[in-house]
Amino acid sequence: MAIDKFRHTISTAVPLPIENVDTDQIIPARFLKATTRDGFGENLFRDWRYDNSDQPIPDFVLNNSIYRGKILVGGKNFGCGSSREHAAWAVGDYGFKVVVSSFFADIFKNNALNNGILPITVSEDFLAQIFSEIEKDPDVKFEVNLESQTFKITSTAVETDFDINPYKKKCLLNGYDDIDYLLSISDKIETFETARAE
């Protein structure tokens, strides 16, 4: 039940310079009625993207064709709020492989990693540089190298390191998922349960 392997990514990015983007904005609750993981991208940022009559709101970045790519760049405290994994599914289903912010809410970060989406935390200054480069030229490309844990603005060649738990890095690069790992240690779980029962 592997996740997709994370590949070296060079892409343009979609800027969303808003702080505290919560999971109710990423995918509003009324779209959580599905029982599968598919199709949530259609309603990603639904209420910022479409008006009450389901017409696209032209000001919103996802409706502006000059912004596109596999990288979403959000403001501080991205993904706060509910634990709904549907938020990560929506981001992934829309086509994003990477989300960059200066700060992520814990649950969103875990959910993203469990779905092969890489959350990259950069400094506030670096985040400001990214936004400013995209503003200058929406076609600017960014290079994400998970092996070396670096994120590069190709136009300026300015690069930053990012942190990722070594276990999660291995999972993303190889497409492993946590359940495979946990199943591989069932004897340890068994031993723990037996010891506690005594």
Add this chain to the structure above:
Amino acid sequence: MGKTLFDKIWDAHVIDEIEGGPSVLYIDKHLIHEVTSPQAFNGINKRGLKVRRPERTVATPDHNVPTIDQHLPIKDKLSKYQVDKLTENCEQHGVELYGLNHPYQGIVHVVGPQMGITQPGMTMVCGDSHTSTHGAFGTIAFGIGTSEVEMVLATQCILQPKPKKMRITVNGSLKNGVTSKDVILYIISEISASGATGFFVEYAGEVFRSMSMEARMTVCNMSIEMGARGGLIAPDQKTFDYVEGREYAPKGTDWDKSIAKWTKLNTDADAVFDEELKFDATDIEPMITYGTNPGMGVGITGSIPVVGDISSKEVPSFQKSLEYMGFKDGDVMIGKKVDYVFVGSCTNGRIEDLRSVADFVKGKKKADNITAWIVPGSKQVEKQAIKEGIVDVLEEAGFKMRQPGCSACLAMNDDKVPKGKYAVSTSNRNFEGRQGPGSRTLLASPLTAAAVAITGKIIDPRTILQN
């Protein structure tokens, strides 16, 4: 060096450590509901797995159920399918289910404590961020995503990096009219909606000690609203008294053994936290939020900050938020007109919350401009409210009693606040559109909500209490 309460519980549940990675944590109790579990069951079915310990999981539908005519088939097709799917999955895997119309059905975080499922020293998870509620009993309880729900179903374990530890101490006595909801809204307003991200919080001090168990649940419930992984309070006699005699509580000699274990659940005097915060109870007023995250709150007699007082980086988000709310910076909160009052949710949908509203509105009528919904947190709460005459009092005052569920807290069902309308809610989130597309939410305590329902506008409940 001593250990914190959090360390003691965490360490007792670690099965294995992955080098440089997360811990393998054993989960004692797992709560599931209809919205975040179907994909997890699909996952284990696809892998050909069984639920490893079905007796450690309990299910109830709550997020997506109607709150009227629950005896009839659910009208919304997708909601019905999702609720039916929960029943089917539970039957297939031998998981206990309190389905719609079952006497124990309700919001998962109301059901756990009321059944005695929640006990001190446990690890508990649920695919819902307000799982932190159960921390009121001295448990490590936190919300998880659906992939993690699948992990727990399949292996009874989860992979988790150990969070940092924070202690928030509030000493002194709360002023009249100030409730547990105000305490937690105050803390979040002081440290922001991301102020505790990466931490697990222990609440300590006189204020939490003197709170009832239900009041402690309200505090722990909103830990996630400041970004915390969870929050907990050391158990004491109140905790034991609350658990004793409930359906799943240990009985006989098991009870004595449990008490012996539970009394050791506290933070050692020489334990060190990564961060310590202290607040004074007398600084806390009844609180109200004005913005679109729970950190945007003020004392009810206060006003919205002015742009000049906000750090420049935060100004665009602050202005976007006020524009959505239809407020101006510097506005005074008292006197603002309100359209809806919602009393309910896993934060404030328990019997004490309903009692506090009923005591306040007894013999009064709601204002004409207000639609007031009361949604009990569970069938048990509903039953108790009927028995105590609370339902009669509320209905005489013009409140609409609904049936148990998450309801307008997240507006997944039909309980939606219309576009542009203002709702004073006892729930936990004031995000854009949280209570329905375009809805505007102001978070407050049940007491403040009651006062608003009577007067039709934002009011300091103490001005009525004094009369």
